[in-house]
Amino acid sequence: MHTGYTQPMRTAYHLRPATAADGAFLGDMVVEAANWRDGPARSRYEVLTSPDYGRYVGGWMRPGDAGFVALTESDDPIGAAWFRTFPRTDPGFGYVATGVPELIIGVRPIWRAHGVGRALLRRLSERARSEGATRLSLSVERGNFAATLYRSEGFAVTQSGFGRDTMVKRLR
Template sequence: MGEDGYSLRKATADDAGFLTDMLVAAVNWDPARQAVSRDRVLVNHQLAHYVEDWPRAGDFGVVAIGPDGQPVGAAWLRLFSRDDPGYGFVCEDVPELSVGVLPSWRSRGVGRALLAEVARQAAERGFARICLSVERANRARGLYASEGFTTVESGSDSDTMVMVLSER
């Protein structure tokens, strides 16, 4: 446990439920919008495919654990195919990031620590880039930019961002 009251560990198959919680949090990042329920997220393949069948071969991620041993945040990476792309799809060998932190743990550095660790894991696995999609109004965009993600494509209200891990 670090001095900030949480520690990081690798995500495992047992984290499927918590990753789904964090996916639902990411979908519902904007408190001004009507929340999408967990059930509705899970029947919407475009959203659910970030966690479906977790862990698939090639999936990896990191979970932040609070003082009581319970997860407080997670970041994970999954490869998508051109036929079934994620919102931030760049190409089939660039895994796409999902990240979320429990509301009571936000703005305490957990998200930044998760991003740094999952990027380290990706580099260790030999990936040259990781990607994500973020709505432009989401403050998370500033976090991604400050961690080294740059915008490679802009839609009407969202951006695809890429972090280069190695110049292969």
């Protein structure tokens, strides 16, 4: 008799375009992204009321926003990646230039390292390219294991800031 807990296989998921109704879930993913480190987590309220993070979901889905949501076979959301374009006067963490969309990505911890982030990143890169973007940017805190994924998908550090790096992928 087996009495221990066996973690279920986590490989079956699918992606769909994000809609205006996904705003709350995207907020959850911003919170996941902000709390990537071990240690005390910042509350949802603290993260989303911060102008630094709230900008990534406030007013979702405005013109120029696009994204994808990853779902389990039973349609439970497990991750999302989306982009927004910010003006020079109100830049995001990963702002590099006017007209360059900034990527935001979050995956529920239990689904990390199962290909979900990579699939979302690739699909979003395809979307940005199809909309005429020549580059896609993001910001990653130093020490975040996701930086390895970003590098493997063609992102390169273009600017180093206080505790974080801005990375850019050329889409041509």
